[in-house]
Amino acid sequence: MIIVYTPEGETPQYLNAGRLRTSEIQIIERTADRTWDALRDGLKGADVTAMRTVAWVIKKRSEPALRFGAFDPYEDELAVRLDDDEVRRFAEGLMKVYGDQPEQLADAWDELRDVAFNPETAEAAIEEQTAGPKETGENPASSTPETSTSDSSPTSSTSDLPTSTP
Template identity: 45%
Template sequence: MLIVYTPDGGEPERYDARSLRVSETAIAARTVDRTWPDLKNNLTEDLEAMRVVAWVIAKRSQPTLRYGDFDPGIEELTVRLDKDEVTRWAEATASFAWMEPDATPETVAAAMRVIPPSADDREHAEAVVERLAAERPKDETPSQPKSTGPSETPAS
């Protein structure tokens, strides 16, 4: 998961939340008086969680950066999925979508429509969605009702 900080008029800065070290999670949690699991579980919606994680990572290259001095605007922080996360999410979604008996490439693509806007690399995400929706995987054929043998209706 990438936290993207785009300062007003500046170039986007990407902070990979998965790169945090244990000591950094402790610093982040202590700084905002929350637990690391709470911060981690709320990264996609909680600006304070995004801010503190980005700040901890930014401190690697700017050791004197104070938390109070790192205060992005509310429109300057967002969370995006990296390529691996996009691929895993799309593969899981497509796998489930193809299990539907009436699944088509269009319905499978529709099931994955929320993925490209969430991706850091939208072109990559669109290519993954297109590839996974293109054809039904060989091992994902829709289930057919199993025959129970000839009908047992009484003879008249």
């Protein structure tokens, strides 16, 4: 997951919450007084405590002296977006759940587009899921090498040649 932190009037900061050290997770759990599983679920639901706490720990990588109390963004300055791998997994899941319900699937695709960090990845994942089965161009019946049906022997060059008589 990517936390997008956009302080008013400043350039957005992209904080990758997809790869955290265990020590960072422990700090997040202690600070938020919740388990990592609950916090990760909170990120998925845009829970402000989860977003703030995780964003703070990630920001501490570049600003070690940053205190939790000093990192107090406005609620609308934090948002969570799915990284590329999450987008692909989410698209697969949506297809499994709504594949036979076109109207619900269309709404789900719109939601995926809204939560994807990279819109291009969302479009590619949707395309991949809606394209149907892929053709490989191979004939499954001919997956083994064919046996020669030629009358000539494959070892004719080593066969005894008829000798001519003088």
